[in-house]
Amino acid sequence: MKIRSLFYTLGQGFRNLFKNGWYSLASIATIGACLFLFCIFYSVVGNLRYILNNVEKGVSVQVFFNYDVSEERVQEIGKEIRNRVEVSKVIYHSDEEIWETFGPVWAGEDYDEVYMENPLVGEHNFEVYLNDVSLQSSLVTWLESMNEVRKVNYSEITANTLSGVNLIIAYISIGIIVILLAVSIFLINNTVRVGISVRTEEINIMKYVGATDFFVRAPFVLEGMIIGALGAALPLALTYNLYDYVLGYISGRFSVLAELLTFLPLDSVFSVLMPVCLIVGIGIGFLGSFITVHKHLRV
């Protein structure tokens, strides 16, 4: 195909957009509505999971050692714990540090004078944080199997509840996202199909005059892709502003809530939403028009 023919067919694609203004608007609105729902749902679920993950990160396991275990051995065990895949962070609390923290609580400000010696010798421990709270039981089992370990403090209920809720949210969100995307694909494809079907006669005329498949198809495909891109850009812009506004509103009006909960930053939400929406919008616009026109090319 010559360059001028390529430009002509591309020009026709843009022209069709305006020529079939109502159809274009309806298609953009359909794609936009579907993807907007997807954006909103993703933002909500994404934040819910983010908040849960943050709560999970706060769940720790405390490891205490037998009184006769040497400091060197305790530090060696600390290294082993740090090397575990399920562990994200390990904090060592020495006897002195513990006494400095709890001494004033037990004996008042002059705790050093009341107790000539640290009564908490041997209570040094590791505070272990996990990458994934569902892996807590395997870590605890491993810790408890060590001869040097006297006691492991952990909350099984918290870990199980958190990982359970997380799993449920993950399943539900995957399910809803798949359904939303499927509905979007169906609606968008239908809109594109209806739009092209009413122009069957135009396609037939082109074919009778001797137009190649590419010549007939290119304007429709370009039109579908532009509609898809606009249909994706609008909900993205809307979600961007809405998300920004809601975050600002929560931190302004509900400062207590904002201190307790941290929300996903805008960039991180849009690093997923933008490519997904554009791929879905443009991809469906392309595929929908390509496949639908193909059916009418057998003239």
Next chain:
Amino acid sequence: MSRKQLLAQKRQEFIEERGIICMNNVSMNYPEAGAPAIDDITLRIDPGEFVFIVGDSGSGKSTMIRLLLRELLPTSGDVCVMGYNTRKLRHSQIPAFRRNIGVVFQDFRLLKDRNVYENVAFAQRIIEVPSREMRRNVPSILAMVGLAGKYRSNVKKLSGGEQQRVALARALVNKPEILLADEPTGNLDPNNAWEIMDLLEEINEQGTTVVVVTHNPEIVNAMKKRVVTMKRGLIVNDEEEGTYVNED
């Protein structure tokens, strides 16, 4: 001699031997219909001929046009147009094949969102004629069909006769070897119908093979051309300077 020249020569020899259009024992059955639309017909049309295909509704005239355009493939037999056996044409070869056939329909089939010039130029764009050449060819063909002053008009605002002239201009602008006209006067009043027929005759005199499907006895009988009469899918009469005998 290049391969292209050799093929052109072979094609020319084939046309001289078997005609620009040849149908050999062609039958066409639509799956949903009981009786065949075309039943074992054999027909030869030579280059430069003007042929009327006549017959009542359902006689198989339009099916014949669709077979010649390679819109349909025959159930059996061979359809050869300009030396091409339509059965052997690949899907990708059909556009180039159709560019040598001009086609005009009863309902004009114009691109309604474009003006007269754009409708005619469309046929030229498809074969990638340079713009400068296009600007020469389109007004020239529009002048030939009597629409020189209307090239900017919206086709929807033209009369039936004018719309058919636009369709004719579009069919002719690429200088096809064959012009197929399926009921070209079906939607026109007698005056416009005659004007279109005069144009078709003029085009034929310039060397284009013209095949007109019609059931207008006045036109057929007045023009004294070859008449192929069809009935229930069969050719029942084929006569030089024939007439349209309506048996009903």
